Amino acid sequence: MPCPPSARAAAPPAPAATFDRESAAFARGLRVVAGVDEAGRGPLAGPVVAAAVVLDPRRIPEGLADSKALTxxxxxxxxAAIVATSTVAFVAASTERIERLNIRGATLWAMSRAVAGLGVRAELALVDGRDAPPGLACAAEPVIGGDASVLSIAAASIVAKVARDRIMSRLGTRFPGYGFERHMGYGTPEHLAALTALGPCVCHRRFFAPVAALLAA
Structure with a gap:
């Protein structure tokens, strides 16, 4: 018979992110390794933001993890700890760029620009996901699930998320009524209700289905 809930073994915790990939690159003679990630591919409004972070191995902030797992x-x-101890750059791809390049193209563009904007020349970019951004001046290693397994990518995920959230909070003030400062542009019931009542604003991604449906109505 099935075990009662109290008797079932708890699921093991997910492995923590490590510095193993960066250390392996150092062992190959590389010295500047950047983690790269984005925030904001899925929302109906606002930019997608990419960040690149080069951690200082001697001063890695404690508690780095996938930004989605953090409050x-x-x-x-x-x-604040990452910016104080690491080399950091982030770039926002506007709604107009998303519409021109599509969300994948805009994301990869922002990632490439973030790496280029570091101020130091990266020798390797560890990139969250399946794709390596085109035009990088260094080698790249895509890492599926890298934001939860690679410390440099986890740091980049945090920088990208915080930077984008701040942008969306400012857009919430500029375009009141949509609640951008609360849902960050994602398709929540609040956001969809505001879209129906107010119609899209210039921040909205016109080719994303819920926005496109309203524009076509």
Missing amino acids: AARREELF
Whole structure:
């Protein structure tokens, strides 16, 4: 017979992100390794933001993890610690660029620009996901699930998320009524209701299905 809930073994915790990939690159003679990630591919409004982070092996902030697994307050704390100890750059791809290049193309564009904007020349970019951004001046290694397994990518995920959330909060003030400062542009019931009542604004991604449906009505 099935075990009662209290008798079932708890699922093992997910492995913590490590510095193993960066250390392996150092062992090959590389010295500047950047983690790269994005925030904001899925929302109906606002930019997609990519970040690149080169961690200092001697001063890695404690508690780095996939930004989605952290509270907003903890992300802010870690953002400050990352900026204080690491080399950081982030780039926002506007709604117009998303519409021109599509979301994948805009994301890869922003990633490439973030790496280029570091101020130091990366020798390797560890990139969350399946794709390596085109035009990089260094080698790249895509890492599926890298934001949860590679410390440099986890740091980049935090920087990208905090930077984008701040942008969306400002857009919430500029375009009141949509609630951007709360849902960050994602397709929540609040956001969909505001879209129906107010119609899309210039921040909205016109080719994303819920927005396109309203424009076509």
